[in-house]
Amino acid sequence: MSGLGQERRLTARTRAKREASTISAELDQFDIAIVGAGHAGAQAAIALRGQGYEGRIGLIGDEPDLPYERPPLSKEYLAGEKPFERMLLRKESFWEERDIRLLPSTRIERVDARTHELFDAEGESIRYGKLIWAGGGEPRRMPCGSDAGLSGVHAIRTHADVQLLRKELAAADRIVVVGGGYIGLEAAAVLTRLGKHVTVVEAATRLLSRVCGAPISDFYERLHRAAGVEFRLNTMTDCLEGEDHHVRGVRLSCGESLPADLVIIGIGIVPSIEPLTAAGIDTANGVRVDAQCRTSDPDIFAIGDCALHVNAWADSAEIRLESVQNANDMAKVAAQVITGTPAHYDALPWFWSNQYDVKLQTAGLSMGYDDHVLRGSPDEGSFSMAYLKAGRIVALDAVNRPADFVQAQKLIRARASPSLAALADIEMPLKTLIPTS
Amino acid sequence: MPKLTVVTREGQESTVEAESGLTVMENIRDNDFDELLALCGGSLSCATCHVHVDEAWMAKVGAPNDDEDDLLESSDYKMANSRLSCQIEMTDELDGLKVRIAPED
Ligand SMILES: Cc1cc2nc3c(=O)[nH]c(=O)nc-3n(C[C@H](O)[C@H](O)[C@H](O)COP(=O)(O)OP(=O)(O)OC[C@H]3O[C@@H](n4cnc5c(N)ncnc54)[C@H](O)[C@@H]3O)c2cc1C
Ligand code: FES
Numbered sequence: 001m002s003g004l005g006q007e008r009r010l011t012a013r014t015r016a017k018r019e020a021s022t023i024s025a026e027l028d029q030f031d032i033a034i035v036g037a038g039h040a041g042a043q044a045a046i047a048l049r050g051q052g053y054e055g056r057i058g059l060i061g062d063e064p065d066l067p068y069e070r071p072p073l074s075k076e077y078l079a080g081e082k083p084f085e086r087m088l089l090r091k092e093s094f095w096e097e098r099d100i101r102l103l104p105s106t107r108i109e110r111v112d113a114r115t116h117e118l119f120d121a122e123g124e125s126i127r128y129g130k131l132i133w134a135g136g137g138e139p140r141r142m143p144c145g146s147d148a149g150l151s152g153v154h155a156i157r158t159h160a161d162v163q164l165l166r167k168e169l170a171a172a173d174r175i176v177v178v179g180g181g182y183i184g185l186e187a188a189a190v191l192t193r194l195g196k197h198v199t200v201v202e203a204a205t206r207l208l209s210r211v212c213g214a215p216i217s218d219f220y221e222r223l224h225r226a227a228g229v230e231f232r233l234n235t236m237t238d239c240l241e242g243e244d245h246h247v248r249g250v251r252l253s254c255g256e257s258l259p260a261d262l263v264i265i266g267i268g269i270v271p272s273i274e275p276l277t278a279a280g281i282d283t284a285n286g287v288r289v290d291a292q293c294r295t296s297d298p299d300i301f302a303i304g305d306c307a308l309h310v311n312a313w314a315d316s317a318e319i320r321l322e323s324v325q326n327a328n329d330m331a332k333v334a335a336q337v338i339t340g341t342p343a344h345y346d347a348l349p350w351f352w353s354n355q356y357d358v359k360l361q362t363a364g365l366s367m368g369y370d371d372h373v374l375r376g377s378p379d380e381g382s383f384s385m386a387y388l389k390a391g392r393i394v395a396l397d398a399v400n401r402p403a404d405f406v407q408a409q410k411l412i413r414a415r416a417s418p419s420l421a422a423l424a425d426i427e428m429p430l431k432t433l434i435p436t437s
Numbered sequence: 438m439p440k441l442t443v444v445t446r447e448g449q450e451s452t453v454e455a456e457s458g459l460t461v462m463e464n465i466r467d468n469d470f471d472e473l474l475a476l477c478g479g480s481l482s483c484a485t486c487h488v489h490v491d492e493a494w495m496a497k498v499g500a501p502n503d504d505e506d507d508l509l510e511s512s513d514y515k516m517a518n519s520r521l522s523c524q525i526e527m528t529d530e531l532d533g534l535k536v537r538i539a540p541e542d
Binding site for chain 2: 046049050069071072075078086087088090091093094097098325328350352354359361402403405406407409431
């Protein structure tokens with residue numbers, strides 16, 4: 001959410017321009033312009049220089065900060081355990097030293113693919129040779145639009161979001177989290193530990209239903225309940241209720257109201273791709289890219305959360321992945337392709353989530369699995385769940401079992417078809433199941 | 438401030454002023470080396486911050502714990518002196534520490 005005032009944007013841009021004119025670098029023309037200075041955009045710039053690329057690189061983003069890591073936003077940063085400086089992907093000196101021009105607080109509103117121009121909010125143009133679009137996504141809003149104009153309603157996507165949330169936290173006791181996905185649950189864990197009364201509302205019958213099997217969902221539900229979190233599963237929200245412009249509660253579609261001093265909306269993101277769609281680039285629920293991360297325009301690439309791609313680990317389904325792995329590996333591919341090194345995106349997906357003292361690590365993609373098996377018992381607090389499709393292992397969720405996570409990656413890459421009995425045997429390390437060819 | 442010597446994958450060696458209280462991973466990243474991915478930001482979830490600790494320092498730095506050791510197994514370049522640099526806190530006692538960034542898997 002770009003809640004930043006126009007004034008702040010103007011000043012940053014003016015400041016950057018003044019700076020540029022004194023050191024005679026141009027800020028309105030780049031050989032490679034990268035839009036979005038998050039994980040993917042930053043990593044693309046780093047990878048380009050790493051490949052020895054010497055052209056002019058502009059890293060343009062609408063946030064005011066230097067590129068930073070997003071995962072701590074719902075974890076250690078929300079908890080106040082990690083200062084923002086320790087989340088920076090690189091220090092300021094790095095960008096200067098590598099001659100990567102940062103244009104913070106600059107939102108690209110329009111793309112002209114024919115003339116190779118970008119236009120910011122003030123209508124000023126930036127010329128590009130090649131464009132890498134790494135816009136990520138904006139938090140999905142409440143369907144009824146009732147979150148508009150109410151204070152106390154928060155998303156957890158940007159540094160600014162969480163700064164504001166933390167400021168309002170002190171005066172809040174009852175917090176409702178809408179959405180039982182990773183980010184909502186990570187926030188619930190932190191806030192409960194801070195002594196808040198947290199209720200999570202989830203439309204599906206179980207938590208993490210989009211990404212995990214039922215045993216994992218049940219494990220997390222029990223973990224959170226034991227810590228004091230309340231749940232409303234299988235429950236739709238209707239609207240937010242406010243008083244004096246501040247949120248006071250969440251009305252459920254059954255008619256009941258949950259009182260709330262703060263509401264956190266964690267119902268996913270909508271990819272930030274509008275300027276590309278308007279420019280005639282092929283988009284759907286994301287920007288369509290090929291295995292080289294190229295869009296329907298040969299001079300425009302798209303990477304990270306917003307890139308809709310055919311994934312080799314999802315039975316060639318067209319998907320978007322929202323993970324640091326995907327952002328980083330796509331950035332590398334785009335950088336290689338642009339600098340003339342043949343590359344294609346086929347990295348095995350992996351992910352992690354930290355809640356309380358429990359570490360979840362996921363290897364592969366479980367979508368469309370037709371069988372599953374547990375390794376170990378959830379009651380022990382350390383177990384894994386393997387997902388299979390047509391006999392082949394396609395994914396594994398490891399709960400406090402890093403060895404399984406690491407070894408499952410090899411197993412999945414080997415496209416192995418181990419027996420369920422062998423997978424279930426915790427005495428047998430997964431690596432012993434890797435077929436020797 | 439303790440000194441930290443970092444050897445890049447290409448064998449280039451440089452010594453930087455490290456900051457105590459930060460991890461070795463953060464010190465490497467903050468001194469503008471771009472080889473260390475450290476994708477999970479130091480939360481012991483990824484193993485992309487793998488370094489080889491100079492043998493002479495192994496005793497002082499210590500061995501990895503079980504979880505770290507399990508994660509290190511993901512690398513084909515795991516050696517007896519392998520550590521995840523996000524799990525080593527830089528301290529004054531480690532003044533002079535030398536680590537080499539492990540090859541990328
Ligand atoms: C709270 C939270 C916790 C997470 N935890 C994990 C985790 O534990 N593990 C994991 O693997 N992943 C996690 N993720 C996901 C991970 O952070 C994302 O997948 C990653 O940040 C995607 O990188 P990206 O560059 O594609 O998008 P982003 O990092 O979102 O960056 C996109 C940037 O582009 C900017 N932008 C958009 N449109 C424009 C425009 N028109 N002009 C200029 N700038 C624009 C945006 O403001 C943003 O700064 C988490 C994400 C969040 C929000
Ligand atoms: S940075 Fe991920 S394990 Fe060290």
